[in-house]
Amino acid sequence: MDFSYSEEQQMLQESVQKFVQKSYDFDTRKQVIASAAGFSDENWKLFAELGWLTVPFSDADGGFGGLAVDLMVMMEEFGKAMLVEPFLPTAVLAGGLISALGSDEQKAELLPQIMAGELQLAVAYAEAGSRFNLNNVATTAKVAGDDVVIDGNKIVVLNAPGADKILVTARESGAQTEANGVSIFLVDRNAAGITLIDYPTIDDRKAAQVQFTAVKVPASARLGAAGGAAKALGTVIDRATVAVCAEAVGALESLLGKTVEYSKTRKQFNTPIGSFQALQHRMADMFIECQLARSIVMRAAMKLDSAESDAEKAQAVSAAKARVGKAIKAVGQDAIQIHGGIGMTEELDVGHLFKRVTAIDILFGNGDYHAERFAAL
Amino acid sequence: MNADFTAEELAFQKEVREFMQNEFPASFKQKIDANIRLTKDETVQWQKILYQKGWAAPNWPVEYGGTGWTPTQKYIFATEMGLVGAPEPVPFGMKMVAPVIMTYGSEEQKQRFLPDILQSNVWWCQGYSEPNAGSDLASLKTTAVRDGDDYIVNGSKTWNTYGQYADWIFCLVRTDNSVKKQEGISFLLIDMKTPGITLKPIVLLDGHPEVNEVFFDDVRVPAANLIGEENKGWTYAKVLLTHERTNIAGVPRAKRRLLALQRIAAATDDGFGGTMVTNPVFAKKLADVEIELMALEFAELRTLAALSVGKAPGPESSILKIVGTELAQAMDELFVELAGYHCVPFLPEQFEEGYQGEHIGPGNAAAAALTYFNNRKLSIFGGSNEIQRNIISKAVLGL
Structure with missing residues (x-):
């Protein structure tokens, strides 16, 4: 048994830490968020040079190895620094789907571009009524000769405003919540019939509501077999779920560290507030939450990299997301409470960490959803 | 033992309910239902409607324009107002500074300030907290x-709510550095238009500049604006803190929000x-908050019953503040859970006037995370x- 990081993983971790230390302080990050795209193209190019964009991909795809544990190591560091660059939508989600479903030709065309930092992508899967059920797809795709025509509306499509192309789930057959019949198509963001209403998100990123009105794509834009995308979508979202859980672990550690530090320097009643036992116990509980969150996320990442059954893996992912959700509420809320009023302000990083973990709690299904999925598996 | 209203109280409840249904402007109700804040003018307009009816200041003594209601009547009034979603008066004038002026102010100060507060002609804000x-x-x-004949005020105040709208600010200021910290504080009223006062808005996590920092740079304040005696301000402020204990639990608002949760x-x-x-799973969580609300409502009614027989609100009313606020926060979590992805967009402007x-x-749904x-x-x-x-550990449990 060995929970230590490999040399390669340590290098990856240090690589992110160095970048953050040198180029990603809170004020710089503020400027990045304020830009039109909501992320720095320069940073993105640098991520490619540093090899970070290859981490989600297997050797066969020309990547770093594609291990969930590698991704966890990197995402945790992203979480600590609240990196807003669209690594998750472009590399993990879209890259993952192309890798899982794409033809050799599609992979050969797209994956190198992703890893080189030349292609921005978004995945449009959530709909107004789908809640967290990935198979609930009302968007339709109808074959018309050599083309396919897509109609529907997708919500909270992360990175859609900055994406060159969008991967969209659409139903070709079956009832609205059936797994069979869901396909994924690759569509130009600027294709005729696509309209975006874009907005910032609560966690300082960009997303959009995307309307598809009679959007015509060639049948070759489909990834994988017609109506056969649901399984791969579930697997890719599960991997992304563990990735954001790891990001949350980093953010929660950051919240704990900042809270402890603040409680040592903030004086009320002539003494640091950290000397009050009522607050000491709360911070001890925050520490426990962080440790349990980290433990169950490690467990999930290791399961994903193992030869266990699909059901075992899915259950480990849901266990992690449900438990991390509890930690997010406990640590996030207490971090704000112990900071007091200053924790409620835009100008302090603590509030932004709290908002990011709150968004992660919702992303890919909240704690209740995953506890129910866990129980049903 | 019974928790029923008397026939007179029921008649009063009917009167208040009809008034709220008829007089709270429908356009305001629409805005509240759409999660849009009322503007300063609208808030004042509603307050003036209550003033016309003689109901602007339920908690004031009759001699200053209060209603003379029993604690139960006040409770009924607050409940009915909360159920239609009508906003409580801005507390700083009506609930916070006015009782201090009534109790410790000079006759001249009473005449100068109280009628304008009652009629909502003047907007007050609070200068208590400081960065340290x-x-x-x-x-x-x-x-x-x-x-x-003046005081020269220097320093800064923070977490000042809606100072951008305010005409006057009441402040705790230090007038003696040589004594125990509580004994060198005075209570001063300051005109916000006085030269040397600047406001810096503080944007909160929901994107709204609800609070401010207020800076005082050699601000000249007439000594006639001192309340009571110099260096007695802490005593006055403490009285203020225990003065307003009605509706501290927020039960009417919680009831309204519970209905909204069930509907959504x-x-x-x-x-x-x-x-x-x-x-x-969600139904269980909804039941949990409903049950908590029932317990809280009866805890409040018990406090109210004690008040009705002339007992002072004790430190146990801290229960109402703790449980009321934590219940409101538990409901916030349920609104977020229901909204799911729909609360991820950060669109505070969508809930502003004129969007x-x-x-x-x-x-x-998009307001759930903001709230x-x-x-x-x-x-x-x-x-x-x-x-x-x-407070509970010390004053109630004697620890």
Whole structure:
């Protein structure tokens, strides 16, 4: 048994830490968020040079190895620094789907571009009524000769405003919540019939509501077999779920560290507030939450990299997301409470960490959803 | 033992209910239902409607324009007002500074300030907290130095709510540095138009500049604006803190929000063909907050019954603040859960007056996270819940 990081993983971790230390302080990050795209193209190019964009991909795809544990190591560091660059939508989600479903030709065309930092992508899967059920797809795709025509509306499509192309789930057959019949198509963001209403998100990123009105794509834009995308979508979202859980672990550690530090320097009643036992116990509980969150996320990442059954893996992912959700509420809320009023302000990083973990709690299904999925598996 | 209203109280309830239904402007109700804040003018307009009816200041003594209601009548009034969603009066004038002026102000001060507060002609704000004086308020450092007939005020205040609208501010200032910290504080009224006052808005996590920092740079304040005696301000402020204990638990608002949760749950898809109201996990959580609300309501009624027989509100009313705020925060979490992805967009402007863009998300779903963030303040302000627990341990349990 060995929970230590490999040399390669340590290098990856240090690589992110160095970048953050040198180029990603809170004020710089503020400027990045304020830009039109909501992320720095320069940073993105640098991520490619540093090899970070290859981490989600297997050797066969020309990547770093594609291990969930590698991704966890990197995402945790992203979480600590609240990196807003669209690594998750472009590399993990879209890259993952192309890798899982794409033809050799599609992979050969797209994956190198992703890893080189030349292609921005978004995945449009959530709909107004789908809640967290990935198979609930009302968007339709109808074959018309050599083309396919897509109609529907997708919500909270992360990175859609900055994406060159969008991967969209659409139903070709079956009832609205059936797994069979869901396909994924690759569509130009600027294709005729696509309209975006874009907005910032609560966690300082960009997303959009995307309307598809009679959007015509060639049948070759489909990834994988017609109506056969649901399984791969579930697997890719599960991997992304563990990735954001790891990001949350980093953010929660950051919240704990900042809270402890603040409680040592903030004086009320002539003494640091950290000397009050009522607050000491709360911070001890925050520490426990962080440790349990980290433990169950490690467990999930290791399961994903193992030869266990699909059901075992899915259950480990849901266990992690449900438990991390509890930690997010406990640590996030207490971090704000112990900071007091200053924790409620835009100008302090603590509030932004709290908002990011709150968004992660919702992303890919909240704690209740995953506890129910866990129980049903 | 019974918890029923008398026939007179029921008649009063009917009268208040009809008044609220008829007189609270429908356009205001629409805005409240759409999660849009009322403007300053609208808030004042509603307050003036209450004033015309003679109901602007239920808690004031009759001689100053109060209603002379019993504690139960006040409770009924607050409940009925909360159930239609009508806003409480801005507390700083009506509930905070006015009782201090009534109790400790000079006759001249009473005549000068109270009628304008009653009629909502003047908007007040609060100058208590400072960057280094929060829970430990008595360590405040803003100074007022006597200079002839004036005080010269220097320093800064923070967490000043809606100072951007205010005409006047009431401040705790330090007038003596040589004594125990509580004994060198005075209570001063300051015209916001006085030269040397500047406001810096503080944007909170929901994107709204609800509070300010207020800076005082050699601000000259007539000594006639001092309340009571110099260096007695802490005593006055403490009286103020225990003065307003009605509706501290927020039960009417919680009832209204519970109904909203039930309504939204019934209209929210669970993603599998049903709705969230029949989702057993969510239904259990909804039951939990409903049960907590029932217990809180009866705890409040018991406090009220004690008040009705002339007992002073004791430190046990800290229970109402703790449970009321934590219940509100638990409800915030349920609104976020129901909203799911729909509360991820950060669109505070969508809930501002005059928003012209496309409405994103069903109903007020996109406001759920904003409210969740903003309401973290509930357990921080007005004496943090840690301070309230200290009060219970010390004053109630004798620890």
